[in-house]
Amino acid sequence: xxxxxxxxxxxxxxxxxxxxxxxxxxxxxxxxxxxxxxxxxxxxxxxxxxxxxxxxxxxxxxxxxxxxxxxxxxxxxxxxxxxxxxxxxxxxxxxxxxxxxxxxxxxxxxxxxxxxxxxxxxxxxxxxxxxxxxxxxxxxxxxxxxxxxxxxx
Amino acid sequence: xxxxxxxxxxxxxxxxxxxxxxxxxxxxxxxxxxxxxxxxxxxxxxxxxxxxxxxxxxxxxxxxxxxxxxxxxxxxxxxxxxxxxxxxxxxxxxxxxxxxxxxxxxxxxxxxxxxxxxxxxxxxxxxxxxxxxxxxxxxxxxxxxxxxxxxxxxxxxxxxxxxxxxxxxxxxxxxxxxxxxxxxxxxxxxxxxxxxxxxxxxxxxxxxxxxxxxxxxxxxxxxxxxxxxxxxxxxxxxxxxxxxxxxxxxxxxxxxxxxxxxxxxxxxxxxxxxxxxxxxxxxxxxxxxxxxxxxxxxxxxxxxxxxxxxxxxxxxxxxxxxxxxxxxxxxxxxxxxxxxxxxxxxxxxxxxxxxxxxxxxxxxxxxxxxxxxxxxxxxxxxxxxxxxxxxxxxxxxxxxxxxxxxxxxxxxxxxxxxxxxxxxxxxxxxxxxxxxxxxxxxxxxxxxxxxxxxxxxxxxxxxxxxxxxxxxxxxxxxxxxxxxxxxxxxxxxxxxxxxxxxxxxxxxxxxxxxxxxxxxxxxxxxxxxxxxxxxxxxxxxxxxxxxxxxxxxxxxxxxxxxxxxxxxxxxxxxxxxxxxxxxxxxxxxxxxxxxxxxxxxxxxxxxxxxxxxxxxxxxxxxxxxxxxxxxxxxxxxxxxxxxxxxxxxxxxxxxxxxxxxxxxxxxxxxxxxxxxxxxxxxxxxxxxxxxxxxxxxxxxxxxxxxxxxxxxxxxxxxxxxxxxxxxxxxxxxxxxxxxxxx
Numbered sequence: 001x002x003x004x005x006x007x008x009x010x011x012x013x014x015x016x017x018x019x020x021x022x023x024x025x026x027x028x029x030x031x032x033x034x035x036x037x038x039x040x041x042x043x044x045x046x047x048x049x050x051x052x053x054x055x056x057x058x059x060x061x062x063x064x065x066x067x068x069x070x071x072x073x074x075x076x077x078x079x080x081x082x083x084x085x086x087x088x089x090x091x092x093x094x095x096x097x098x099x100x101x102x103x104x105x106x107x108x109x110x111x112x113x114x115x116x117x118x119x120x121x122x123x124x125x126x127x128x129x130x131x132x133x134x135x136x137x138x139x140x141x142x143x144x145x146x147x148x149x150x151x152x153x
Numbered sequence: 154x155x156x157x158x159x160x161x162x163x164x165x166x167x168x169x170x171x172x173x174x175x176x177x178x179x180x181x182x183x184x185x186x187x188x189x190x191x192x193x194x195x196x197x198x199x200x201x202x203x204x205x206x207x208x209x210x211x212x213x214x215x216x217x218x219x220x221x222x223x224x225x226x227x228x229x230x231x232x233x234x235x236x237x238x239x240x241x242x243x244x245x246x247x248x249x250x251x252x253x254x255x256x257x258x259x260x261x262x263x264x265x266x267x268x269x270x271x272x273x274x275x276x277x278x279x280x281x282x283x284x285x286x287x288x289x290x291x292x293x294x295x296x297x298x299x300x301x302x303x304x305x306x307x308x309x310x311x312x313x314x315x316x317x318x319x320x321x322x323x324x325x326x327x328x329x330x331x332x333x334x335x336x337x338x339x340x341x342x343x344x345x346x347x348x349x350x351x352x353x354x355x356x357x358x359x360x361x362x363x364x365x366x367x368x369x370x371x372x373x374x375x376x377x378x379x380x381x382x383x384x385x386x387x388x389x390x391x392x393x394x395x396x397x398x399x400x401x402x403x404x405x406x407x408x409x410x411x412x413x414x415x416x417x418x419x420x421x422x423x424x425x426x427x428x429x430x431x432x433x434x435x436x437x438x439x440x441x442x443x444x445x446x447x448x449x450x451x452x453x454x455x456x457x458x459x460x461x462x463x464x465x466x467x468x469x470x471x472x473x474x475x476x477x478x479x480x481x482x483x484x485x486x487x488x489x490x491x492x493x494x495x496x497x498x499x500x501x502x503x504x505x506x507x508x509x510x511x512x513x514x515x516x517x518x519x520x521x522x523x524x525x526x527x528x529x530x531x532x533x534x535x536x537x538x539x540x541x542x543x544x545x546x547x548x549x550x551x552x553x554x555x556x557x558x559x560x561x562x563x564x565x566x567x568x569x570x571x572x573x574x575x576x577x578x579x580x581x582x583x584x585x586x587x588x589x590x591x592x593x594x595x596x597x598x599x600x601x602x603x604x605x606x607x608x609x610x611x612x613x614x615x616x617x618x619x620x621x622x623x624x625x626x627x628x629x630x631x632x633x634x635x636x637x638x639x640x641x642x643x644x645x646x647x648x649x650x651x652x653x654x655x656x657x658x659x660x661x662x663x664x665x666x667x668x669x670x671x672x673x674x675x676x677x678x679x680x681x682x683x684x685x686x687x688x689x690x691x692x693x694x695x696x697x698x699x700x701x702x703x704x705x706x707x708x709x710x711x712x713x714x715x716x717x718x719x720x721x722x723x724x725x726x727x728x729x730x731x732x733x734x735x736x737x738x739x740x741x742x743x744x745x746x747x748x749x750x751x752x753x754x755x756x757x758x759x760x761x762x763x764x765x766x767x768x769x770x771x772x773x774x775x776x777x778x779x780x781x782x783x784x785x786x787x788x789x790x791x792x793x794x795x796x797x798x799x800x801x802x803x804x805x806x807x808x809x810x811x812x813x814x815x816x817x818x819x820x821x822x823x824x825x826x827x828x829x830x831x832x833x834x835x836x837x838x839x840x841x842x843x844x845x846x847x848x849x850x851x852x853x854x855x856x857x858x859x860x861x862x863x864x865x866x867x868x869x870x871x872x873x874x875x876x877x878x879x880x881x882x883x884x885x886x887x888x889x890x891x892x893x894x895x
Contacts, residue, residue, distance in 0.1 A: 001405065018405050018446075018447075021444075021446050025445055025446035029380075029444040029445055029446065030444070032374075033365075034365070034367050034372040034374075035364070035365015035366065035367075036365070037369075037517075037518070037566070038445075038519070039517050039519075039598065039822075040598045040821055041597060041599075042598075042821055042823060044821065044822035044823050045517065045822050047517060074365065075364065075365030076364065076365045082360050082363055082364040087363040087364065090362075091355065091359050091363060094353075094355045094356055094359060094788050094789075094792065096356055096358075096359065096363075097230070097792055097793070097796050098516075098517070098518075098564070098565060098567045098568075099356075099358065099362035099368065099564065100369060100516075100517045100518045100566030100567060101517050101566075102362050102363065103362075106363060125831045126831070128830040129829050129831050130829075131829075131830070132517065132822065132827050132829060133517075134515060134516060134517040134566075134569075134800075134827065135567060135796045135800070136795070136796045136798075136799030136800045136803060136828060136833065137792065137795070138799060138828075138829075139795050139799075139833060139835070139836055140792065140795070142830070142833075
């Protein structure tokens with residue numbers, strides 16, 4: 001099996017896996033980073049969202065070749081202690097119900113706000129439209145992203 | 154109803170305390186009245202067994218309080234709200250309480266269940282009694298030490314004070330308290346004295362969720378664990394004929410390929426368990442591999458031959474259910490007066506038929522479970538709403554004693570009813586039993602959506618008789634796949650309000666697996682009835698609100714004990730909804746729809762505001778009034794209320810699940826549409842303030858919301874919607890062209 005050198009949350013990792021293994025399963029099964037969730041496997045629900053060089057990507061549909069040599073950030077590495085403004089906003093608003101999708105929501109929101117820390121409500125809605133929350137905590141996600149934007153601006 | 158209701162707990166059977174090694178006090182108690190141990194708990198405290206109780210409080214000698222929350226957490230918030238109730242009566246500061254998920258062997262108990270919006274309702278008395286009893290024991294211990302009467306002492310925020318102004322912390326007296334007799338008849342607080350109940354408390358797991366800590370079943374790992382993916386029949390009703398695993402078994406990481414099914418089949422032919430569901434009786438092929446991805450890929454490489462057995466389709470179901478409604482073969486669940494006579498004498502009859510599809514649960518965390526079956530014991534870990542039934546079934550299936558089973562509940566990535574059924578637990582156990590390895594059974598999204606337990610497709614036909622401007626008769630007929638409405642549903646509003654009233658049900662026997670889906674039956678019935686009332690008011694030429702208020706007026710003072718809804722509480726919700734939504738006072742271009750409903754012991758009224766955007770009717774805002782009695786945690790309550798509303802809007806609008814040749818047409822989120830951010834309207838919630846015992850919120854706001862938006866769409870477009878999902882008929886969601894031009 002091929003060997004890949006990955007940079008995950010600032011650390012170098014070496015993995016031996018079949019080349020067709022999506023980054024999601026490398027993170028979860030090989031690197032023990034289970035904060036990134038499996039939801040659909042086809043890039044439709046957004047629960048597996050990670051950052052690759054700061055850009056949000058669906059790790060279930062991303063190959064190792066696409067991320068080799070690039071900086072991968074997962075929910076575990078977004079901040080050292082859960083103090084990223086988006087994480088803080090999530091706590092402040094008490095967003096989650098079941099909580100399963102929230103890592104993906106937080107990763108999508110944090111990448112979005114890096115590029116636009118003064119978004120309109122429409123921009124927030126569009127940015128978060130790709131992430132499914134089955135419990136439908138959408139009103140609180142919207143509120144938390146707006147609060148995080150204020151914290152980041 | 155009242156908060157100060159006397160409970161009938163025998164303290165001796167309900168609660169026990171013991172000293173902890175290393176100092177401190179452990180209080181075991183039984184949460185539910187229906188949850189009594191099958192064997193009497195030991196009288197000798199030294200024999201106190203963890204398993205004799207289903208909930209615990211630990212007070213350490215440093216004063217730290219840990220509350221083990223017993224109930225499965227599926228996103229409904231009980232891991233936060235149930236301990237809040239104990240902490241209130243124990244009188245400790247909420248910020249000093251640590252909450253842990255009870256790690257339970259559930260063998261002795263029933264109804265340790267997340268379902269039916271019942272956790273808070275059933276737990277209310279037991280949780281308060283436990284907290285108050287423990288507090289009294291701590292006070293008694295302090296009083297003894299001071300040599301004063303306990304009545305001279307008070308306790309607040311973990312500190313006991315006496316008349317002389319001396320103080321002792323709970324931790325200072327906890328060891329003595331643990332040896333005292335459990336007092337009877339402790340006094341509970343008056344709601345006006347609450348310091349924790351009624352105040353916002355954040356989700357106790359919020360930091361772990363926001364930082365991606367392992368919480369869910371899919372995150373659980375154990376030493377030596379392997380992964381299993383199960384090839385189940387691709388169409389409902391099929392059976393395994395043969396399979397070729399030549400390619401699959403040579404794929405990377407594949408450890409073994411086996412078949413399972415026999416043990417589950419033998420069990421399922423036996424006694425009917427709680428929460429059992431009609432599962433496929435076919436054998437299944439299981440791929441066991443080193444990683445999840447390897448197991449998923451190898452499963453795809455299997456060549457399995459299934460034998461078809463009368464494959465069903467949605468077209469066939471539609472026909473069968475319609476012919477049931479057209480026929481005369483029903484079970485009557487409630488019959489008041491003489492419906493037949495009322496229709497014969499009516500001036501006007503309104504009859505409408507409402508149709509709904511199957512719905513999958515689509516928990517975002519797909520079904521999965523960990524099992525490790527050894528000769529000594531069986532470890533089961535994962536997300537299940539009914540742990541006790543799952544453990545009993547596994548023991549039964551594998552011919553083991555239930556005492557051999559240790560079951561741990563993880564946080565669940567959604568439940569919605571799906572995890573009431575333990576099929577995924579049985580599979581994991583049967584696999585581990587066969588290979589004698591710790592194994593995690595993981596379903597892919599496609600497996601999860603296509604081999605599910607669905608909300609059955611249902612059709613309702615409602616008929617009303619009007620004579621001399623009065624509603625004189627009401628006849629509801631239900632035709633459903635496999636099973637019909639149950640319990641008190643036939644006695645919900647408008648039962649009791651109409652002299653001649655009848656509810657008839659019949660079902661069509663299908664080989665598609667069906668079961669509970671968030672707010673079973675009412676999740677579609679509420680929309681049908683509330684749409685019907687809207688139309689009825691138009692036909693009767695009466696005000697839509699007044700029609701409802703007048704009907705409720707007739708129920709006041711009823712001596713019919715089957716009627717559980719309270720007409721006065723419902724009227725209060727309606728009045729507040731009218732006021733808060735600006736009903737009838739909206740500017741031009743805002744169209745409103747009204748509903749009121751009672752289910753799961755909670756009263757709700759909702760108003761939907763719809764506007765026209767580019768010729769399409771769009772839901773912009775929901776105003777929701779809820780009466781669930783005392784609100785334990787408003788922050789969590791509003792999350793449940795909003796989630797129920799948006800889930801209800803999503804499935805009314807988009808939820809469609811068709812079958813062709815026994816196979817669901819959609820198998821993932823590219824072809825099955827769930828509500829997303831842009832479709833979620835603004836929601837304004839108002840909670841009715843009262844001091845009545847609390848009821849649940851996991852379900853009650855979902856059922857009626859489809860009616861609210863359908864009634865608002867009618868106001869906006871002139872079109873009535875009789876079929877869900879509404880997106881199936883996009884032309885009905887548009888304003889007729891002439892109106893745009895005109």
